[in-house]
Structure formats: structure tokens, C-alpha cells
Amino acid sequence: MSQGYRKLRLVNKGDKAYHRAYQAFLKRLIKARKDAGLLQAEVSARMGKAHSFVSKCELGERRVDVIELQKLARIYDKSIAYFLGDE
Numbered sequence: 001m002s003q004g005y006r007k008l009r010l011v012n013k014g015d016k017a018y019h020r021a022y023q024a025f026l027k028r029l030i031k032a033r034k035d036a037g038l039l040q041a042e043v044s045a046r047m048g049k050a051h052s053f054v055s056k057c058e059l060g061e062r063r064v065d066v067i068e069l070q071k072l073a074r075i076y077d078k079s080i081a082y083f084l085g086d087e
Helices: 003-011 016-035 040-047 053-059 066-076 080-084
Strands: none
Touching: 016 053, 016 066, 016 080, 040 053, 040 066, 066 080
């Protein structure tokens, strides 16, 4: 089990639906970056964040807040609905 997985389980312990939904969100987050042809370091730099920012978000070690999600959506040229699985 990855460290991120354990941390996510502690957020809403026992809520398997939440965990599945968040894992799906993380997969879309990674796919959007790869589709945009960007490296984690490039995205972090564009956001003015530490080099490890995107890596930690994609691993589930760090939560993405709504403002950060807006910035990521702009960088990746995706709608917020894409990340929520509504597209």
C-alpha cells in the first residue's frame, strides 16, 4: 500500500465510496498533466509552488484545494468538471 493511500483512508476512514472517488480524481489529475505534455516540475513552476507540489498532489499525499484546482485546470486546458468526472 502506498503512503498516499493510507493518508487518504484516514481522511474519511471507512468511506470506500469517498476513497474510490478521490482515487479517480487523482487519475484524472495525472492524465490531464500527461495529456498536456508537461512534467510535474513544469507545472509546479507555473503555479509558483515547490518542486514536489504536483508529485505530492498526484500521490494523494497533499490535498488539492479549489483555488489550486482552478489553476491546474487552466494550465491543463481542462474544465473543473473534467476533474470531478462530470465530463
